Amino acid sequence: MDFSLSPRATDLRDRVRAFVDTEIKPVEASVQAEILRRRESGGDPWTPLPVIKELQAKARAQGLWNLFLPKEHAGRYAADFGTDGGEGLSNLDYAPVAEVMGRSALAPLVFNSNAPDTGNMEVLLRYGSPDQQREWLEPLLDARIRSAFCMTEPDVASSDATNMAATAVVDGDEVVVNGRKWFSTGVGNPECKILVFMGLSDPDADRHARHTMVLVPRDAPGVKVERMLSTMGYFDEPLGHGEVSFTDVRVPAANILLGPGRAYEIAQGRLGPGRVHHCMRTIGLAERSLELACQRALSRTAFGKPIARLGGNLERIADARIAINRSRLLVMHAAWLLDQGMSTQALSAVSEIKVEVPAMALDVIDLAVQLHGGGGMTTDFPLAAAWVGARSLRLADGPDEVHRSVVGRIELGKHR
Amino acid sequence: MDFSLSPRATDLRDRVRAFVDTEIKPVEASVQAEILRRRESGGDPWTPLPVIKELQAKARAQGLWNLFLPKEHAGRYAADFGTDGGEGLSNLDYAPVAEVMGRSALAPLVFNSNAPDTGNMEVLLRYGSPDQQREWLEPLLDARIRSAFCMTEPDVASSDATNMAATAVVDGDEVVVNGRKWFSTGVGNPECKILVFMGLSDPDADRHARHTMVLVPRDAPGVKVERMLSTMGYFDEPLGHGEVSFTDVRVPAANILLGPGRAYEIAQGRLGPGRVHHCMRTIGLAERSLELACQRALSRTAFGKPIARLGGNLERIADARIAINRSRLLVMHAAWLLDQGMSTQALSAVSEIKVEVPAMALDVIDLAVQLHGGGGMTTDFPLAAAWVGARSLRLADGPDEVHRSVVGRIELGKHR
Amino acid sequence: MDFSLSPRATDLRDRVRAFVDTEIKPVEASVQAEILRRRESGGDPWTPLPVIKELQAKARAQGLWNLFLPKEHAGRYAADFGTDGGEGLSNLDYAPVAEVMGRSALAPLVFNSNAPDTGNMEVLLRYGSPDQQREWLEPLLDARIRSAFCMTEPDVASSDATNMAATAVVDGDEVVVNGRKWFSTGVGNPECKILVFMGLSDPDADRHARHTMVLVPRDAPGVKVERMLSTMGYFDEPLGHGEVSFTDVRVPAANILLGPGRAYEIAQGRLGPGRVHHCMRTIGLAERSLELACQRALSRTAFGKPIARLGGNLERIADARIAINRSRLLVMHAAWLLDQGMSTQALSAVSEIKVEVPAMALDVIDLAVQLHGGGGMTTDFPLAAAWVGARSLRLADGPDEVHRSVVGRIELGKHR
C-alpha cells in the first residue's frame, strides 16, 4: 500500500493550490455577489460570468486543465486537451489535486474538472464511438460546451436504479425518448448542449439489461427544462440542477452509448471514479472549513478569551483534525485500490468513502459555522454553501443507505 | 408537576391546528412560488402577499390572535387585541398552541405570534411607558406595523452580550445611536416601523449596567438597512434578517425603555419566553417532519419494498419518535417551571431546551430529508427550510455553547 | 397529563431516599469487599450477608416494603405485606420511589423490590391460583424465599420469544420440563426456591399460544444450575445469573400459571411494569453518577484548575443534566400512560423508555467514569458496576432493536 505521490502529482497539487489561493479565492465573493445581484434584479444568473472564462483560459495556459483524465483512458486526449505532461493521472495521483480543487466551489469548473462534465467525458472516452467523441467529447474537453446527466426521476425512488421509468425505445434507426428527469445538473447553463439520458428500453429484459444510455442534444424537439431546482436555497449557478421533461424526443440510434440495454454497465463505470472525485474534493472543503474555524476561533473574543479557549471548542477542533486525516487516508486507500484494478475490495472502498466523507465534512463544516456565529450561515463565508454541498452528497450518486448496504453485504460475504 | 392543559388551551390548540391544516398548508407552496417568482423577475419579495393579510383577518375573526400574550402581563390587551377569552395563557397552556403553529413556517405571522414581534410586544407590555405602548404596542398587536430587534453585531462575538459596541448615548433629552447591527430580523418587511435597539451607554458602569435599550423609528435619519442576509440560502421573506447601520441617529430620551443602563435586565426577561416559544414551535416542526417522513417511507418503493422496510429506516423513525416525545416533555417542563415563577431551576430549564430541541429537530428533519431523497432538498417539501430554521436556532438567542455553560454551572453549583 | 405525585408518594420517596443515604450507602463498600474476600478465599459469595437481612428488617419496620405492589392488584397483600399505607401505588407514584432505590445497587433487595422477584410476585398476584399464592407469593412478599425467571435460552435468539425451544409438556396431571435456560437471574442465591419457567408446549398451536408458564421448585429432581454467568466480569451476588438445565423435570399440572399455552400472555403483562421499573431505577443510577461526576470534577485539580473547568467537561455535565431530565420525564410519561390503562400509546411508551433510558444512563455513567480517571473503573466507586448494569439493560427484557421496532411500527401505523 504505497500512497506516495509521483513528483508530477506533487507539482500539480502545489500549482493547483496556488492557483486556487491566488486566482480563485479572491474572486469568490464578487462572483457570488454578482449572481445574487443578477438574480435580484431579474437578470440571468445562469450565463457564466466572464471572469470564469478568463480563469479557465489562465488555468489551461498553465497546464492545469482536464487533470481528471484517467490514466488508462486518456490516450491522445491528455496530450491534446490536457496540456500538462501529456498523460492521465492515476487515481491516487489525482486525489490531492482534486482535494485542493475542492477548496473553492468555483475551482472545479475553472479547471474543467467539474461534475457532471467529468463523468460525461469519461463515459464518452471509454464508451463513445469516434463520431460521438468528435462531436461531443472534444468540445467538452475544450470547455466550449457543457453537458448534463439525466438519470434520477422525480416519481420513483431512484436509489434503486431499476425503478427508472422514463423510456428510451429503439424505433428503427431512431431512439424515442419520453419521461421526466430531475437533478439534471448542468442544464441551467446555456452552454449545456448535450444530455446523457438513461431510460428504460426493454422492461422484460434481465434486471440489469433493461436500460439504455443515449445522447440527447439539449435543443432536440421535445426536450424542456421545466424548472431549476434549489437545494436548501442554493441554485448552484451557473450549472444548476434542472427538472427536464422529454416528450417524444427522437434522436438517431447512433446516439446510443455502447449499445441498447447497456446503460447499467456504463452507469457503474461512470459513478465509481465520480464518487471518488466527489470525496476527494470534499476533503478539501473540510480542510478549508477547519482553517476558517481555527482562524475565527483565534480572532474572536468572548468572556475575556479567544473563543478557541472556551468550553469544548478546542476538543472539537481536535476531533475535526482527526476526522479529516482519517477520511483523507480512506480516500487515498480507495484511489489506490482502484488503481490496482476493479475488485470487490475496491467496490467496498468506494462505498466506504461515499458514506464516510460527506458525514465527516458535515461535522467539520457545522463546527466551523457554529464558531462563526450567525455570520457562518450567511454568504460572507463559504461555509453555508459548503454544508449544503456536502449534505447533497449524502444523496447524490447513491444515498448513504445504499452504500452502507454494499459495504455490509461485502463484509458478510467474507463469512459465508 | 401538572402538565394538564386547561380546556381553553385544548380548544385553542385544536382550532389553531385545524386552521393550519385547512387554511395555511394549502397555500404554502403557492406563497413560496410567488416569492421566488418575484425574486427571479426582479420584483419585491418583501411586501407580504395579500393572502397573508387575508389569513390574518380570518384568524383574528376566529379569536386566534395574539395568543402569545402572557398571562401575567396581558392585562386589557388580551381583551382588546387577543379576542378569544380575554386573558393571556400560561406558558404551559401556550406550549401546545405554539407547537401547532410551528407546523407551518407561515403560521406564526398569520396568528400575529411570530418572532421578533412577540418578544418586542412583550418588552413593551412589561417595560413600556403608556406613551410607548400607545404608539408602538397597539399597532403591533393590531398587526398594522412590524418591528425588529437590533442586538447582534457583525464585528464582535455577540454570544457575550457585554461585547456589544454599538452606542446609545444620552445627550440631554435625546439619545444618540451609532453602530452596526445584523440579524435584525423583520427589517426586510416594509411594514417594519420600529427597531428595538440595544447599545452601550456607559462603558465604565458595572458589567450588566452598561447598555441601554431604546426605540428607534425605522425612518429616523441615519438608519440604513445595508443589506438583507441569507441564512443558508434562505431570505425568510417577508420578514428577513438585515444588516443595519446607525449613524448619529437621534431619538427622544423618552424612547428609552425602562431607563438608561437597564438593557441587560430587559434582554433577560425578553429572551426567556422567546426561547421557550422557539422551542415549542420547533417541536411542531419536528412532528410535521416526522409525519412527512413516515408518509414518504410508506409510499415510495425500492428493491421491492416500501423504503420504511429497508435497512435501518424503521429504527430511525423510532428514534425520531422517542426524541420528539422526550423533547416535548422537556419543553412542557420548562414552561411549567416558568409558570411557577423565575428560579434557578427555570433558568436552567430554558437553557436545557434551547440546547436539546434544535438538535433534536435537526436530526428528525435530516432523517425526513434523507427519506425524501433529492426532493427533500428542494422547495417541493418544507423540509430544507425547516432544517435551516432549526440550525439557525442553535445560534440565535444564545448559541448552544452559552446555554450548555449555563446548565453546567447551575449543576456544579449544587455541589459547592 | 398530570405528573403530580400524591402526598404519600412524595413522603415515601423522601423516606426511601433518606434510608438509602443513611443506611445503605455507608455499607456499600464493605459489602462489596466482603463478597470479594469470600470469592478470593474460596468462600461462598452467594449467601446474602447478614447486613442485608438487617437492612430488610429495618426497611420493613419503617413501612418501606413491597412498594412495587401495583395499585390495581395489590389487594390484601399491600395491607398484609407492604406495611405502609395499605394499598399499592400507581405507576406514576412508584416512579420516584423506584428512582431513589436505583441510587444503590443494594437498595432494591433491601426494600424487597428487586427484579426478578417483583416480576414474579406480580405474575403470582395477577395470575396465580390461591394455592400458588399461598405457597409462593406469600413467602416472597415476606422475603423468606427468592425466585428466578427462566425464559432466555443459550441456543436461540431469544429476542424472538417464539424461538424458545425448551419444553413444558403436559402429561396427564403432570408437566414434563426439559431444556436449557440462561440468564436466570436469582438462582445464585441459596434462598431461591422457585423458578418461573417458560417452555414450548404445543409447536403446532398459533404462534402466541405455543408456550406455557409453569412453577418449578428449585429442588425438583432434574433441575441443575450448570454455572453462574458473569456479565462483563460481574456476578451480581447474591442473586446472580445462572445457566440452568432441566432434564425430565416433573411437576404437578397445578403448577401451571393461568393455563397451558398462555405463557405469552403472561410474559407481556409481566414485562411491561418490569421494564418501567428498570427504567425508573436507571434514572436514579444516572442521577447518582452525575452527582459523583460533579463532586469529582470540583475536587480534582489538573493543569492548575478543577477539572470541571477543563476542556469540554462543563458542557458534558450540562448534556448529562439535560439527558437525565428528559429521560425522567419520558419515564413519568410512560408510567402515567400505564396508569390510564393499556393502549397502543402505552405500549409504545414502554418501548420508548426501554430504548432511551439505558442509552442515556450509559452516556452519563461513562462521563462519570472518565472524570474519575482509572479509579472510575475500579470498585472504589459504584460507577463501573453501574455501567455494566445499564449495558445489560440494553439486552435484558428485549434488546433495543426489538423495542425500536415496536416504536417504529406503531409510528408508521398512524399513517396507514
Place this chain on the structure above:
Amino acid sequence: MDFSLSPRATDLRDRVRAFVDTEIKPVEASVQAEILRRRESGGDPWTPLPVIKELQAKARAQGLWNLFLPKEHAGRYAADFGTDGGEGLSNLDYAPVAEVMGRSALAPLVFNSNAPDTGNMEVLLRYGSPDQQREWLEPLLDARIRSAFCMTEPDVASSDATNMAATAVVDGDEVVVNGRKWFSTGVGNPECKILVFMGLSDPDADRHARHTMVLVPRDAPGVKVERMLSTMGYFDEPLGHGEVSFTDVRVPAANILLGPGRAYEIAQGRLGPGRVHHCMRTIGLAERSLELACQRALSRTAFGKPIARLGGNLERIADARIAINRSRLLVMHAAWLLDQGMSTQALSAVSEIKVEVPAMALDVIDLAVQLHGGGGMTTDFPLAAAWVGARSLRLADGPDEVHRSVVGRIELGKHR
C-alpha cells in the same frame, strides 16, 4: 507516504496470525476457565498457567519473539533475544504484527510483547546503563522475569503528570522512595521483579525537571502491594493492576534511569511507541470482534431471518467496517510518521490515534456484544473483556481529553 510492508513484516504478520489462530485461540476458553476456577476455589490466579510458558517457548522457537524491539535501538538484542531476522522492525512494519497479536488477549504475553514490559524494556534499551541492562533488560527479554510501571497515583489527577506527589529523593548514593501508586500493571504476577518508579525529586525545579525515574526491585523493603484492582470486574490475570505503597524504600543511586530530574523526558519517549502499540493491537481486537459479530449475525435467526438481515444490523456492520479501515490507516500513518523521526506532526498523530482508536473499537465491540445478546456479556466470548480493555485505554497513557488538547493546540498553532 508509503505504507507498503517489507516482505519480512508480511511474513511475520502471517506467521503470528497463524500462531494466534492455531495455538492461542484454542486455549483461550480453558485459560479463562482455569483462572476463574482458581479464583473461586481460593487458589492463586496470578501465577501464569503452564500453557502460557509452553506457548512462549513455542513462539520463541519460531522466531516470533520480542518483535516489538524498535529498529533504531534493538542493536545486538534483536539478534540475541529476538531470534527472527536479527534486527528490529520499523514502526510501520510492526503495526500489522501487533494488530494480529491484538486478536487475542493472551497473545502479547505469549510473544513477549505485552505492556508494560515492552515499554519498560524500551526504556532500559534506550536509557539503561550497561549494568541496568544486564541485570534487568536481559531477563525481561528472556521472559524470565516481568516488570511494572509505577506512575499513576490514587490521590491526584494523574492526567497532569506534574501533579505526581510520590517522592524519589536522592540521599547520598541512595534514592529514598515514598508514596503510593496505582494501576501498576504487572505487579500481580509473582514473576514481576522490577518496578519502574517515577517520583518527585525536586519540587522547585522547572516543571518538567522535577521528577526522577528509578528502578525499584519488587522485593525491596518497604514495597507493598496493597491490593489488586479490578477494572469493570476484570483483574486481568496473570499481570493485574496493583495499588502499591512505598515506605522509605532505599535503592542505590545507580538505579536511577538517565539521571535525576529526567523522568519526564523518559516518560515522553516511553509512552509514544507504547501508545501506538496499544492502538495497533486495538485494531486487531476490533477486527476480531467484527468477525464474531458477522458470524453470529449470519448464524442466529429471529423473526424468520438471520439477524444480519434485521433492522439496521447490516448498516451497523458496514459502519464498523468503515470505522476499522479508517482507524487502521490512521495508525499506519502515525507509525510511518514516527519512522520519519519525531516531529510535531508525529506528536499530533500519536494523540490522534489515541483518541480515535479506542473509541472506534468500543463502538465495534459494542455492536458485537449486542448481536450476541446476553451471551456477549459473558466469558463465552472474548467481547466483554475486549470492551473493558478498550475502555481502559481511553484513560490509560493519557485520557482522551489530554490527547484531544494536544491535537487541538497543534492545530491552532498552524494559524498563529
